[in-house]
Amino acid sequence: MTWFHEKSHTMEEEGGHDVSDLHWLKNHPLLLRGGSEPLRRRLYRVLRQAVVDGRLQAGAILPSTRSLADLLEMARNTVLYAYEQLAAEGYVRADRQGTVVCALGPRDTRTRPVATLPPLSGRSGGVQRPRSAEDQLRPFVPGNPGLDAFPWRVWQRVRARAERQTAAHEAGYRGAGGEPELRQAIATYLRASRGVDCGPQQVIVTEGTQEGLALCAMLLADAGDIAWIEHPGYGGAWAALRAAGLRCEPVTVDMHGMAPPSALWRQSPPRLIYTTPSHQYPLGSVLSLPRRLALLAQARAHGAWILEDDYDSEFRHAGPPLAAMQGLEPDAPVAYLGTFSKTMFPGLRLGFVVVPAAVVDRAEGLAGALWPRGRVADQRALAAFIDEGHFTRHLRCMRGLYAERQQALRAALARVWRWPGTVLGGDCGMHLVISLPDAVSDVAVAAAAAEHRLGPRALSSYGTGGPAGFNGLVLGYAHMPAETVGERVRLLVQAVSQADSAKAKAART
Ligand SMILES: Cc1ncc(COP(=O)(O)O)c(C=O)c1O
Numbered sequence: 001m002t003w004f005h006e007k008s009h010t011m012e013e014e015g016g017h018d019v020s021d022l023h024w025l026k027n028h029p030l031l032l033r034g035g036s037e038p039l040r041r042r043l044y045r046v047l048r049q050a051v052v053d054g055r056l057q058a059g060a061i062l063p064s065t066r067s068l069a070d071l072l073e074m075a076r077n078t079v080l081y082a083y084e085q086l087a088a089e090g091y092v093r094a095d096r097q098g099t100v101v102c103a104l105g106p107r108d109t110r111t112r113p114v115a116t117l118p119p120l121s122g123r124s125g126g127v128q129r130p131r132s133a134e135d136q137l138r139p140f141v142p143g144n145p146g147l148d149a150f151p152w153r154v155w156q157r158v159r160a161r162a163e164r165q166t167a168a169h170e171a172g173y174r175g176a177g178g179e180p181e182l183r184q185a186i187a188t189y190l191r192a193s194r195g196v197d198c199g200p201q202q203v204i205v206t207e208g209t210q211e212g213l214a215l216c217a218m219l220l221a222d223a224g225d226i227a228w229i230e231h232p233g234y235g236g237a238w239a240a241l242r243a244a245g246l247r248c249e250p251v252t253v254d255m256h257g258m259a260p261p262s263a264l265w266r267q268s269p270p271r272l273i274y275t276t277p278s279h280q281y282p283l284g285s286v287l288s289l290p291r292r293l294a295l296l297a298q299a300r301a302h303g304a305w306i307l308e309d310d311y312d313s314e315f316r317h318a319g320p321p322l323a324a325m326q327g328l329e330p331d332a333p334v335a336y337l338g339t340f341s342k343t344m345f346p347g348l349r350l351g352f353v354v355v356p357a358a359v360v361d362r363a364e365g366l367a368g369a370l371w372p373r374g375r376v377a378d379q380r381a382l383a384a385f386i387d388e389g390h391f392t393r394h395l396r397c398m399r400g401l402y403a404e405r406q407q408a409l410r411a412a413l414a415r416v417w418r419w420p421g422t423v424l425g426g427d428c429g430m431h432l433v434i435s436l437p438d439a440v441s442d443v444a445v446a447a448a449a450a451e452h453r454l455g456p457r458a459l460s461s462y463g464t465g466g467p468a469g470f471n472g473l474v475l476g477y478a479h480m481p482a483e484t485v486g487e488r489v490r491l492l493v494q495a496v497s498q499a500d501s502a503k504a505k506a507a508r509t
Contacts, residue, residue, distance in 0.1 A: 022063060025072060039074060044082035051091045051101055058103035062092065127239040131455070138455030139488045142282065142431040142476035145342050149401055154390050155344075155381070162381035170376050176368025177360075178205025178352070179376060181383035186338075186352050189386055194310065195323030196336055198354045204363050205379060208351040209309060209339040211371060213237055215353060216335045217244030217272065219366050220305045225271035230258050232462035232470060234281045237274045237309065246272065250465030253280055255424075257287035258295070269302045277325055278313035282433060282462050282474045284425020292325050299333050306334045312342045314395050315478075317403045318427040331356055340382065342430065343395060350375075350382055398478075402430060408482035409475065412489035419496065421472075430478035433459060436471050436496070444499035445473060452491040 025031065030042045050056040062068070065083060069076040083099055086092045092099050130136070137144065177183065183200040190196035190203075206212040213236070221227065223245030229238055231250030242248050249268055251260050257280050258273075273295070277287035287295075299306050308325050326336040339351035355363045367373075385391050406426055413423065413434065424433040436442050442458035449456050459472035473492075480488065 022068065022071060025068075031072070040078045040081040043072075043074070043078060044085045047082055047086055048089075048091055051086070052104070056101045058101055060101040061097050062099040062101070064098065123243050123245055127243070128235055128461075135455060137479065138453055139480050139484070140449070140473075140475045140477070140492070141455035141479075142457055142474045143342075143346075144476055144479035145345060145430065146398060146401055146405070146478050147345055148479070148481065149398065150345055151390065151394055155385065158384050158388070158390070159377065159381040162384060163377040166377050166380070174373050174376060176364040176373065177201075178203070178373055179379040179383065181387075182350075182379040183352075185383040185386040187354075189391070190324075190336075190338070190354065194313065194321075195327040196354055197327040197330065198336075199357070201360055202354050202357055204353045204355060204360075204367050205373060206351045206353055206367070207349040207371065208341055208346075209311060209337050210236055210240055212335075212337040212339075212351055212353040213240035213274075213307065213309075214244060215363070215367050215370070216305070216307050216337070217241050217246055218370070219355075219359070219363055220335065221246055221271040226268055227272040227274060228260065228264075228268075228270040229274045229464045230276065230280065231464045232282060232459065233274070233464045234276065234309065234311075235462065235464070237307075238464045241272065241274065248464060250463070252469075253283060253285070255283070255285050257285045257291055259291055260295075260298075265298055265302060270304045272305050272307055273299060274307045274309065276309045276311060278310055278321055279425070279428040281309075281311065282425070282431065282457075282459065283470075284427065284429065284431075284433060286322060286427065287325075289322065292322075292328060296325065296329060296332055296334075304333065306332075308334050308336045310336060310338050312429040314343050315399055315402050315430060316428045317399070317406065321428070326354060331358075343391070343398075344382070344385075348378065348382070350378065402478050405477045405480060405482050405485065406432065408485040409477045409480075409489065412486045415486075416489060416493050418493065419500075431474055431476045434473050434475060435459075436473065438471060439503060440471075440496060440500045441503065442471050442473055444502065445496050448495035448498040448502075449492055452495055454488060454492055454495065456492065 025046065028046050030046050031039070047056070056062070062083070063071070065076050065079040069079045072079070083092065087094060087099075090102055091104075092101055131141065135141070180200065182205055183203040186203045187198050187200040190198060204215070206215060217227070217240060221244070225246055227241045227246040227248050228251045229241065229248050230253045232253065233250070238248055249270070251258055251264065257277060258275050275287065275295070277292060279286065295306065306325065310324055313321050324336055326332055326334040333356075336354040337351070340348050341351065344350070353363070409432060410423065410426070417434070419437050419440065421437075422435045424435070426432055436445065442460050446456055446458040456473040456475050459470045459474055460467050462474070463469070477485070
């Protein structure tokens with residue numbers, strides 16, 4: 001049954017004009033070519049394009065389905081389908097004259113200019129594109145956990161059980177903020193291990209820190225507000241805050257973390273302050289207690305929010321960690337961001353933001369409206385993984401493993417590194433930083449290292465407002481088995497030598 005009632009068509013009325021010459025269709029490559037797409041769909045697409053391009057102009061009357069089918073030597077039903085689809089989408093209409101091409105308004109090509117796209121937003125520009133998945137796993141790329149040592153069997157078992165326990169009705173839209181079991185498990189863990197002062201309702205589950213930052217930017221600031229960001233610092237935070245329309249201002253970090261001078265508070269008071277106090281990213285310094293308290297006091301006095309990114313505090317190799325800033329004072333103006341990208345694996349895409357109790361309602365509402373949460377089984381599995389002790393066991397294991405891998409890296413550097421250099425950042429985390437002499441550009445070394453399929457990152461590229469002012473390499477080690485480290489450091493040394501001699505050669509010529 002079809003609703004498409006074909007009219008016999010003559011061209012006498014309403015300015016319609018016949019397009020009897022559709023012979024060009026016979027040689028159209030899309031119709032000649034075979035392939036998996038049915039012929040009726042291809043005919044529809046060719047005719048649609050002809051209408052959009054203006055080859056078939058508004059008012060033109062198409063041949064009857066029978067004549068077109070004869071012309072193209074195809075079944076009449078094929079043509080009928082194409083006409084019906086075009087009519088359903090408003091490209092043609094069936095009227096007394098026959099099948100008439102509709103005017104497409106501004107898209108009518110008689111008035112349509114050569115295709116140009118409208119401009120893109122300014123705030124989406126300047127964001128560094130992430131490496132490809134393959135390049136991301138190269139030796140020395142920072143930010144990779146040791147996926148080779150993750151307890152996959154245990155996770156798969158817990159994950160499969162959570163999947164089985166998820167009822168059909170739970171696959172619908174879920175409440176904002178995340179699954180209650182996971183919020184509870186995270187709150188319990190954070191209170192015990194990080195001194196975070198929170199109940200489960202304050203935990204908003206996100207798809208990682210990146211989403212947490214976007215949520216905080218929209219919840220706690222307005223477009224055009226100032227956001228301070230550590231310099232050098234985490235490009236992902238810069239990208240998220242800038243894309244939310246904030247004005248990012250770099251705040252220089254020294255070997256003890258962030259210490260904004262009082263003139264800056266006066267001249268450029270921020271609405272948001274992004275910081276990584278437990279392990280400054282990438283330099284590795286720990287924000288001292290006096291600086292933490294000063295930052296909290298100033299933030300309160302100026303009505304600013306602190307975004308505390310606690311991204312790898314779990315991997316502490318020297319002494320106990322300082323407790324989170326969030327728990328230092330009751331009702332601290334802090335949104336505490338955490339991720340399971342390092343403690344579990346990045347592809348899990350689960351993280352969280354802890355917000356003050358007074359903000360929960362608004363945070364849940366906004367998060368629920370912008371990023372409705374699903375993936376019930378993943379969330380439940382993670383809750384069970386934490387509650388049943390697998391998470392703590394895994395962290396303990398990884399702490400030992402990362403200490404061993406870091407040690408292997410330090411030992412290899414001590415054996416073969418030929419330049420004066422300081423190693424920073426080993427007390428915590430998954431990477432080391434090594435300084436380079438001024439004469440050897442870290443960008444040139446990173447490029448030379450890429451030729452050896454290594455992925456160290458140039459320290460100067462961590463600037464959040466121009467070059468970072470540091471020359472060195474960020475060396476991720478957590479994903480490199482200790483026995484592979486020696487050979488990779490040897491290649492790295494070759495890369496530094498290459499960059500060094502290329503520079504010397506350029507200076508001579
Ligand atoms: C400082 C910092 N915070 C957070 C993250 C993790 O982000 P996500 O949870 O979106 O994977 C990273 C990843 O490298 C990071 O370097």
